Amino acid sequence: MKKFNLFLLLLIPLVLALTGVIPVHAQTSPAKPVLFAEVDRTNISTDDTIILTVTVDMFEASLSKPQMPALTGFEVIGRNNATQISMLNGDMTVQETYQYYLRPVKTGELIIEPITLSVYGSTYSTDPIVIQASQGTGNPNPLPQSSRPSSPNLPAFPNFPSLPNFPSIDAGIPFDSQPMDPALAPAELAGRDYFLEAGVDNLAPYQGEQVLYTVRFYTAVSPINQPEYIEPSFTGFWHETVPEEKYYSLQFEKHAYNVIELQTILFPTVVGDVQIPPAQIRIPADIFNSGGTLSSQSLPLSVKILPDNPPTSFNGAIGNFNIQTQVDTDITNVDEPVTYKVLISGSGNIENIAEPDWNEGPDWRSFDTTTNSSTQFESGDYSGTIVFERLLLPTRSGTLKIPSIDFSFFDPSAGSYQTISTQPIDITVQTDGNSASNPSNEPNSESEVLLANPIVELNKIKVPSNSSMIGNGKLISSPIYWLLFTIPLFLFIGFSAWRHYSIRYQNDADYRIYKGAAKKAHRSLMRAGRNPNQASSSAVKVLVYYLSEKMNQRLAGLTLDELSVSLRSVGLKDDLLDQVQNCIMLGEMGSYSPDNHSVSSKELIQQIEDLISKLDREL
């Protein structure tokens, strides 16, 4: 019994506490609506715009989106959406908010039918909203600024900031945009939510003349997702996009439009008929639109060729320009450079202007030119300045002139070539040692130069000296260098062969005789020729003696047949053998009957000489 009383004593407070917590919890955490819709006002005129805000609890709704009813009696002139995260008493809420800007198109009682949301088989719906619309003046009020959605239940905690609005095309448009004259709007715009048009300021430009290409995108209904602009290909043009976009607001046939204007500067590079293809805007699909692509019209241009007979100094500049020149000093020394600048400014194809024709003459040496340019786009005009900078070195002292420069351009507005010229500039060039600048730093010779503080080695500057015979060219990469290493080898081979021959010649008598036989024979034949009476017989003896030395055999006294056998045994060819036999017979005939000889002794000697030369090669 005591235990039961104790149990009750503990249970009752517990029950009371639990029954107290639940209502408290219920009071501080009211039930969150999954779907909620409200308007900012319910009594309006046909000039006014109301904001319909639809709020969806993302945790409950998951990925479901509300189904909008058909809106009768209203037109939708703007949309916006946002996500808000907030926390209260440990409960986090994520809400998706959709805002619609509605304008009544008729008077009377207008009903916004229930908006529904289906989540996992359950359907939520809002209550119908009744709007009383009265007749307005016919001048619609401007679109209200897109506002952060109100959150009726939960304030936002500072450490849980709300997410920004998702980007949309009108979120980026400043609402202080310039009004646009409705007369400029295209007639095709009527009744459309979106429209894209393109145009140029000149359909018949000259080649190289500036053309302004303008694209305008009209939007009556802002798409939820950012549209994508697809620029046309400007084939046949050099082009430069104007970085700043322009925004306008337009009232056209009782509709309000936002207008975005994009511009591109074109310079035609070809002549004749050139077509600029359409520009395009791709609008992604969202819950209100199926999406699609808008195209502008294509633009046919007829590019004219420049007139004939341009001036000699014309280098392709088209526009309207002026030219001026500058130097950094008008007093200098020989071999001290002067910085010479040529500035060309104006409107036209400034970036494509080529270097002017430099004609400094023999008084100046020049170095490579550097080029800098700056351009801007203002009031429909592309203009800028291009600067050509050049270092000039005077080659002598005295008063030297930098000659004037002629610059020609084609002015499309005048339809003719213009030539403008700079003034020549006088420069006083002093000799070394009469420096106009700080004399303590100037060198006074062409030998090694030291600056004011020679102790600081890193200021030392050298001049080249030609003392070294061996240069720094690409020697080891030349194959000729490596081939030179082989010359001693060839010389060595030749030397060795010569040494071998020389030693053998000295030590081997037979070899010496063998090698000297022909020379000896030729000398003997010359001596024989001096004695015509015995020339023939002497010549034959020389031949036989030569053969004896070559074969190292005694051949004198042999008969012709025996001689032939001996010669055949050493492999002498038949034709040479025949010649030997012939010469011997002629020789013998000549010696026995010199007057009746068909061949003179002189001819015989020549024949034998030739024969010995042939035999020396063969044997």
Added chain:
Amino acid sequence: MRNILILLITAIVLISSLVIAVDLSSSKRAGLENIITGNKLFHLGKYDQAIGIYEQLIDQGISDSVVYFNLGNAYYQQGDIGRAMLNYKRAKQLAPRDSDIKMNLEFVERNMISNEDFQPTASGPLQSIANLTQSWLTINESAILSLALWFLFFFLYMVYRILNKGTIRTSIGYLTFLVIFMFILIGASFGSRIIIENTQPDAIVIVSEITLNREPNFESTTELKLKNGTNIKLLDTKGEWIKLSTAGFTIQGWVPASSVEIVNVDFLRT
């Protein structure tokens, strides 16, 4: 008589070959006017423009130690230590006996913020052999000297073979040995320099700082950083990356090729 004739012909052939080799080594020298223009700009403190003049001369194919030396000075004045050292080293390659170049290079090396991770360690045997001639001969001078010693060796050998036994022949024999020994020494050093320049060329870090990577990509960074002006050896290339090491090959890694520049001007021109 005949022997003298042969020796004379041989000497003429060899001397002509040497002249051809010297002629092959000739290079475009910087004109005095151009150098003085650059020097004048240096005087006036227009280091940018002076650098432009010197670089222009180099682009024209001029291979002159004076240009590189002056360019190094101009870069130093601009505070670009890496490029200053690079150009001093190039000048030293072209004029290794020039005391001004040597002094400036040592000055910059001493005053450079040292990279403790990359102190040069002992060099390999190939580098030691290359060092025999590197500090007093240019590569072309080594090449010509090697060729001249080779020719001299051959000529002396011919004389030795022609002469009869005697004191003169013995002396010529000893001289021939001496010459061949010098040829081997100079030739080996010359050969080592060629091998090193083609397989492990010297380079300098020219950016302010670069991180070493284990692989040729940015995902494999290490803690090691190379400072501007650090001497390194180039080991390998792979696309836009190069593999480098310290002088003793103790540390190796990959860096973008644009962060270093090779010292050897001949390597650049081939």
